[in-house]
Structure formats: C-alpha cells, structure tokens
Amino acid sequence: MLPHKHTLVVVAATLALMLAAADADLAAERAALLALRSAVGGRTLFWNATRDSPCTWAGVQCERDHVVELHLPGVALSGQIPVGIFGNLTQLRTLSLRFNALRGSLPSDLAKCVNLRNLYIQRNLLSGAIPSFLFELPDLVRLNMGFNNFSGPFPTGFNSLTRLKTLFVENNQLSGPIPNLSKLSLDQFNVSNNLLNGSVPLNLRTFPQDSFLGNSLCGRPLSLCPGDIADPISVDNNSKPNSHTSHKLSAGAIAGIVVGSVVFLLLLVFLFIFLCRSKTAKKTSAVDIATVKHPEADAPVLAEKGIPDVENGGHANGNSVAAVTAVSAGNKAEVNGGGAAKKLVFFGNAARAFDLEDLLRASAEVLGKGTFGTAYKAVLEAGPVVAVKRLKDVTISEKEFKEKIEAVGAMDHESLVPLRAFYFSRDEKLLVYDYMPMGSLSALLHGNKGAGRTPLNWEVRSGIALGAARGIEYLHSRGPNVSHGNIKSSNILLTKSYDARVSDFGLAHLVGPSSTPNRVAGYRAPEVTDPRRVSQKADVYSFGVLLLELLTGKAPTHALLNEEGVDLPRWVQSVVREEWTSEVFDLELLRYQNVEEEMVQLLQLAVDCAAQYPDKRPSMSEVVRSIEELRRSSLKEDQDQIQHDPVNDMEL
Structure with missing residues (x-):
C-alpha cells in the first residue's frame, strides 16, 4: 500500500506544480495585455483589471489557460507597440490589430509567437x-x-x-x-x-x-x-508550319462578315422603331380608372412582366395602368343593391383634398407587386400625388378590418409613411399613403448598377439606417405586442432628401398567411413560424439583415424577384471570422477611409441584431442609441478633418 500512496503523492504534487505554472503563465499574459492597453490605448478596451483571468475580456480568447487569439479591430489603438509584450503571449495563433492608428514598426518579440x-x-x-x-x-x-x-x-x-x-x-x-x-x-x-x-x-x-x-x-x-514579341500562347501558335496563312481571310469569310453586318444593321433599325412605338404607347396608356371593367385579369399579366418587389417604391418598368380598378364597379353595385355608397375614410383632421371619385378618375402607374398587394402611383387631376395599395387575401370582417386599420392610421411619427385614408368594400380594400418620390431602399441599392449610378456614401446610408431604426423603435413603443412584422429594404421608402420612412407596418394582421411568400425568408428570424405573429425581437433580427444589406450592397436570400441573393448573416459572420472584414463592405463605401471604424461598429451592431437567439439581440431603443453615437463620432471626425485639412476633405 505504501508505494501506491507514494505514487498518489507524487501525482498530486506534479499536478499542483503544473497548475501553479499555468497560473503563472496566465498571470504573465494578463500583465502583457494590460501593458499593451497602457501603451496604445483603445477607447473600447474596458478590461476589468481586478479580474484574475483575462480570458473574460473582450477580444481575448483562451485555450487551456493560455491566450491564443487577440482580436482588437477598430478600437482606436494609436502609437507604437513596444517590445516586451508579445514575448509573453507566445501561444498566440491569431492576432488582429486592423483598422486602428498604430505607427512605427512591428515589435521584434513578435517573432517569439511561433504558433501564429x-x-x-x-x-x-x-x-x-x-x-x-x-x-x-x-x-x-x-x-x-x-x-x-x-x-x-x-x-x-x-x-x-x-x-x-x-x-x-x-x-x-x-x-x-x-x-x-x-x-x-x-x-x-x-x-x-x-x-x-x-x-x-x-x-x-x-x-x-x-x-x-x-x-x-x-x-x-x-x-x-517592352521587348516581348507576343503572348506566349500566340508565339506557340505562330511557330506552327504555315501559320502565316491563318492571318489571311478567305472569300467566304469576307462574305460572311458582310452579310452579318447587314443583318446587324437591320436589327438595329427594327429595334429603334420598336422603342419609338413603345415610348408612344407609354404616353397614351394612362386610362380613366373608372372605365376599367375587369381588374382581376390585370394582376397575373403584370406579374409575368416582372414587376419588382418594391412595395410603394422602385420603378414602374413602363407599365402605366389603372390603379383602383374594381372600386367603381363595386361601389355602384352596392348602391344598386340598396346599401350606402362606400367612401374613402380619412384619418385625423387633415384636409380632404380629394374623394373616391377623384381617385377613380386618376391615372395610375404600377410601382410594384409586394407581399400584401399591388402598389400604384395615382396622379390626381387636382390634388396631391398619392400611393395606393390594393390589398389581397384580406380574410377578416369589415368591423375587425376597421378596428385594426384605425390603429395603423393613428401611428404618427416622422420616420413612418403616414396612412392618409382607406376604402373597404366586399371586393376591394385600398390604402392611401403619401407618395415617396425616391422609391425604396431596395431599388436604390440594387436597381441601377450601370455607369450612371450615383454612389451611396456613408452619410446617406447611416442616415437611412438611423431613420428606419427610429421608425421601428416608435412602433415598438406603442406596446409590448406591437411589431412591424415585415421589415425589409423594399419597405423602407425615401424622401427627396433621402430620409427613410418605414412603410407597410400593421398590415401583417390584415391578411391571410398565403400573402407572405417565401421570398421574404432572407429577413425572417429563425424562430418565426407564423408570419402574422412576429415579435419585436424578430423585428430586430430583420433590421439586422437590413443593416447588413446597407453595408454590403448584397441582397439577402430570396429578397429580390428573379435575382440570386446570399444568406447575409451567415456569409458576413464567415468572412468576419476569417478577419476579412474589408471584403464585406460595398465597394462604394470603401472609398470613405475616414469612417472605417464607424462602418465596423455598425457591422458589429448588425451582427448582434441578427443573432440566432432572441435574448441575445438588443432592443430597438439600444439600436437607435448606438447608431446615433457612431453618427456623432463620424460627424466629429469630419469636422476635425475640415479644420485641419480642408483641401483633402474637399477631395474626398
């Protein structure tokens, strides 16, 4: 028994020595990290120096009581890293100090991190x-x-x-x-x-x-x-026997070129004639709304022509049609049946600048076919330009519809698209909104990728993010069970000054489940099973995807009709995990190097919002405060740059 007891004592002593050595190593690594913070600062390095283990600090990852990863991107580090820090962090496998203001040369003791x-x-x-x-x-x-x-x-x-x-x-x-x-x-x-x-x-x-x-x-x-004769491939080809004959054109080849040129010119002429006739047709195709007899036949045809999912915004693709096509017939039928004629119901004390008959006489243009119905731009003969949404699949009674839509009409915030009026009949349900001239964020991001596109700078994008966040925050402040339920870039509309306005709020409770197709899945939180029952935390997830879309310029999965998208949260997390954050951002944003830190912070906020589990996501109030803070920070940096270097600022 004695030898056995002796062995146990030896093992226990060895373990104690190993633990003591591990504690000593971790203490040295902890001291090295604190020395790094003292040397180069960092406004977000709020490490608690009283804690024994650095493994709980932000940006620090450990394995087996050793620091193996140090991630400090975009945390305002400045100055030069002194020698003597990395000699105590020899187990490092990943070191990230990107997007900071470090100067000088790299410390020579970084060579001791042989596992890097x-x-x-x-x-x-x-x-x-x-x-x-x-x-x-x-x-x-x-x-x-x-x-x-x-x-x-x-x-x-x-x-x-x-x-x-x-x-x-x-x-x-x-x-x-x-x-x-x-x-x-x-x-x-x-x-x-x-x-x-x-x-x-x-x-x-x-x-x-x-x-x-x-x-x-x-x-x-x-x-x-200079001095190169040709591409190696060409040299190989020309070295073959009789290769000079390949440069001569046969009579048949010349004839083929001539015939092809003639055919091409004829095609151009026919195309020019076709475009001229189409343009003439567009100018004359607006019709009196009240004269359209069979409205339901129009929707499938328009869908086949590729109407974008832009929800009150975007482009009409040249389809100018009657907006509220069946209202006239439905209204007359109810009068003839002995009932009272239906009228537009307005909200609040706003002046009634038009009535239903004015709306019926208006010429209209299709804006888009979205989740809850088709949207039109209606140009009234005497009055404002309005947007009319023709709802589909409304399954509730008139009484319940009016109760729910009156709650929507009571929503009053500068970051919401105001609902001005509604119309309800057995066959038609219409909503009348203010018209947003710049269309939707979706159209702005993905609509025109050609040479004539105006790049969206950081100020515009961050302003859109803040405006949308404030609108959603207001909706959430109306009660714990109040949510938007359908947040996506096509439901963020823009004024002429690019101010964001949230649309389509409160509509998820009016329609049946068939009105929420799979193409919104890219914004849908993992826990959502019924699109009519979306929590506020699920709204936060959708807003996180929206932020990622703003920053990357990429559309989420199934978000755009007839276009491929990506699983944005998963893609961004995979790229950031590999430390290639600069590859995440839209190329139009990379030119603004003075706000890279703010871009990284907004990216982190977006990732937090799109967390898999609802309790890990921030509230919309916290989101608004974060965006306001980073916009103040970028504005202060711009002002400082103007004061110190106005010429360079003008060049940016």
Missing part, C-alpha cells in the same frame, strides 16, 4: 521595411499588411513561409521587382498600389489584374513588357 497562423494588421500607419522576423513564423497561413506605409524592396524571405495561403500588401510603398515566390502556393495575393516595377513572376500570373494595378509592372495579366 493569422496576422491582420491592415489599415494602420505602420512603416519601415517588412521585418525579416516574420519569415521565422513557420505556421503563418494568412498575412494582411495592406493599407500601411511599409517601404523598401519586396522581400524574398516570403518563400520560407511554405504554409502561406494569403498575402496582402496592397497600398504600401514597396519598391523594386516582385521576387519569384515559387515555393508558395497562394490562394489570395494583392500588391496593388505600391511602387513595384518589372515583370509579374510566372507563378503569380494566374491572379487577376486588380492584384497588380497601381504599379509599374508588366506581363500577364497586365500588358506585355
């Missing part, structure tokens, strides 16, 4: 030559040093990083030729906007032009270098 796999230091002010100790990190897989001030020659030492898959050094001041990186098998590579010259190495010519632009480089995929 991912290093993200892009979008800082780091300078000097690329340090050679980086080439002593054998496990390095992803390295992003872009958008700094690194200078000097492009090191050949990268060849020692045999596991490297991603190398980004764009927007620096590297000079000289690109060395032959023959020992690397890269998946991602970018050296654009440096001072490099010479030819592109053969093993890098598979990357696109964008990886090399902004230098004095030549060779595929760029233009040929």
Whole structure:
C-alpha cells in the first residue's frame, strides 16, 4: 500500500506544480495585455483589471489557460507597440490589430509567437521595411499588411513561409521587382498600389489584374513588357508550319462578315422603331380608372412582366395602368343593391383634398407587386400625388378590418409613411399613403448598377439606417405586442432628401398567411413560424439583415424577384471570422477611409441584431442609441478633418 500512496503523492504534487505554472503563465499574459492597453490605448478596451483571468475580456480568447487569439479591430489603438509584450503571449495563433492608428514598426518579440497562423494588421500607419522576423513564423497561413506605409524592396524571405495561403500588401510603398515566390502556393495575393516595377513572376500570373494595378509592372495579366514579341500562347501558335496563312481571310469569310453586318444593321433599325412605338404607347396608356371593367385579369399579366418587389417604391418598368380598378364597379353595385355608397375614410383632421371619385378618375402607374398587394402611383387631376395599395387575401370582417386599420392610421411619427385614408368594400380594400418620390431602399441599392449610378456614401446610408431604426423603435413603443412584422429594404421608402420612412407596418394582421411568400425568408428570424405573429425581437433580427444589406450592397436570400441573393448573416459572420472584414463592405463605401471604424461598429451592431437567439439581440431603443453615437463620432471626425485639412476633405 505504501508505494501506491507514494505514487498518489507524487501525482498530486506534479499536478499542483503544473497548475501553479499555468497560473503563472496566465498571470504573465494578463500583465502583457494590460501593458499593451497602457501603451496604445483603445477607447473600447474596458478590461476589468481586478479580474484574475483575462480570458473574460473582450477580444481575448483562451485555450487551456493560455491566450491564443487577440482580436482588437477598430478600437482606436494609436502609437507604437513596444517590445516586451508579445514575448509573453507566445501561444498566440491569431492576432488582429486592423483598422486602428498604430505607427512605427512591428515589435521584434513578435517573432517569439511561433504558433501564429493569422496576422491582420491592415489599415494602420505602420512603416519601415517588412521585418525579416516574420519569415521565422513557420505556421503563418494568412498575412494582411495592406493599407500601411511599409517601404523598401519586396522581400524574398516570403518563400520560407511554405504554409502561406494569403498575402496582402496592397497600398504600401514597396519598391523594386516582385521576387519569384515559387515555393508558395497562394490562394489570395494583392500588391496593388505600391511602387513595384518589372515583370509579374510566372507563378503569380494566374491572379487577376486588380492584384497588380497601381504599379509599374508588366506581363500577364497586365500588358506585355517592352521587348516581348507576343503572348506566349500566340508565339506557340505562330511557330506552327504555315501559320502565316491563318492571318489571311478567305472569300467566304469576307462574305460572311458582310452579310452579318447587314443583318446587324437591320436589327438595329427594327429595334429603334420598336422603342419609338413603345415610348408612344407609354404616353397614351394612362386610362380613366373608372372605365376599367375587369381588374382581376390585370394582376397575373403584370406579374409575368416582372414587376419588382418594391412595395410603394422602385420603378414602374413602363407599365402605366389603372390603379383602383374594381372600386367603381363595386361601389355602384352596392348602391344598386340598396346599401350606402362606400367612401374613402380619412384619418385625423387633415384636409380632404380629394374623394373616391377623384381617385377613380386618376391615372395610375404600377410601382410594384409586394407581399400584401399591388402598389400604384395615382396622379390626381387636382390634388396631391398619392400611393395606393390594393390589398389581397384580406380574410377578416369589415368591423375587425376597421378596428385594426384605425390603429395603423393613428401611428404618427416622422420616420413612418403616414396612412392618409382607406376604402373597404366586399371586393376591394385600398390604402392611401403619401407618395415617396425616391422609391425604396431596395431599388436604390440594387436597381441601377450601370455607369450612371450615383454612389451611396456613408452619410446617406447611416442616415437611412438611423431613420428606419427610429421608425421601428416608435412602433415598438406603442406596446409590448406591437411589431412591424415585415421589415425589409423594399419597405423602407425615401424622401427627396433621402430620409427613410418605414412603410407597410400593421398590415401583417390584415391578411391571410398565403400573402407572405417565401421570398421574404432572407429577413425572417429563425424562430418565426407564423408570419402574422412576429415579435419585436424578430423585428430586430430583420433590421439586422437590413443593416447588413446597407453595408454590403448584397441582397439577402430570396429578397429580390428573379435575382440570386446570399444568406447575409451567415456569409458576413464567415468572412468576419476569417478577419476579412474589408471584403464585406460595398465597394462604394470603401472609398470613405475616414469612417472605417464607424462602418465596423455598425457591422458589429448588425451582427448582434441578427443573432440566432432572441435574448441575445438588443432592443430597438439600444439600436437607435448606438447608431446615433457612431453618427456623432463620424460627424466629429469630419469636422476635425475640415479644420485641419480642408483641401483633402474637399477631395474626398
């Protein structure tokens, strides 16, 4: 028994020593992190120094009582990182210091982090030559040093990083030729906007032009270098016997070109005639609403023509038709049957600038076919331009309809599209809104991708986000059971000054479940099973997807008719997890480098809103406060920049 007891004592002592050593290591790592915070600041590094373990601090991840990941993107770090910190963080596998204002060179003791796999230091002010100790990190897989001030020659030492898959050094001041990186098998590579010259190495010519632009480089995929006769493929072809005959055209080929040219010109003439006739038809196709006899036959035809899901906004695609087509017939039928004629019912004390007959005589234009019905732009003969929504699949009684719609009409907030009036009959249910001239956010983001598109800057997008958030916050303030139920970019309409107005609120309770098709699934929270019963937390999820759409320029799954989308929350989280946050943002936003930190913060807010579990999501009041704070921050930075560097500000 004695030897057994002796063994237990030895084991216990060994475990105690190991625990003590682990505690000592973690204490050293904790001290290193606090030293880092003291050296470079960071307004969001609210680490509690009284806690024993740093593993609970924001941005710090641990395994087996060691710090293995440090994520500090966009937290306003500034100054130079001193030597002596990373020597105590030797178990690091991921280090992210991107989107900050760090200066100087990287500390040499970073070489002691031999387990480092991912290093993200892009979008800082780091300078000097690329340090050679980086080439002593054998496990390095992803390295992003872009958008700094690194200078000097492009090191050949990268060849020692045999596991490297991603190398980004764009927007620096590297000079000289690109060395032959023959020992690397890269998946991602970018050296654009440096001072490099010479030819592109053969093993890098598979990357696109964008990886090399902004230098004095030549060779595929760029233009040929001086002295090059032709592309190698062409040289191979021309070296074949009688290859000179391939440059001669036969008589048959010439005849074919002539015939093809004639046919092409004839097609252009016919197309021109067709467009002219179509334009004439558009000008004369507006009709008196009251004269349309068979309205129900119009909807399927319009749907086949590809009416966008823009819900009171977007573009009409040239379809000018009668809006409230069956109202006249239904109204007359009720009068002839002995009942009182139906009238428009207005809300509040607003002046009745028009009546039902005026609406029936108005010419109208289809705006879009959405979740709850078809929307029209109605131009009255004497009065305002209004938007009319013709509801479908209304399954409740007239009494219940009036009770619910009166609650909607009582909603009064500057960030909501006001409901002015409604009409109810057995066959027709109409809602009359203010017309929003700029259409929907969906149309603005995805409608025109051509050369004539006006880019949406950060100020416009963040303003739209704030306006929409305030409108939804107001709806939620009306009671714990009040929600929107159908938040998406096509239901965010815009004024001429790009102020956001939330539409379609309160309509989910008026219609049957068949009116909520699968194409809104991209915005729907995971816990929602009945589209008529959507909680406020589910609204927050939908708003989070909307924010992601604003920031990325991508449409969520099934959000656009006849267009492919992506699962935005999952896609963004996968990219951010790999630390490629800059690849998330819409290219139209990347030009505004002075607000990158605010963009990252809004992205994090969007991810929080789109959390899988409802209790992890913030309230809309918290969302509004967060957006207001980051907009104040970006406005202050703009003002400071104007005061210190007005010329550069004008150039932006």
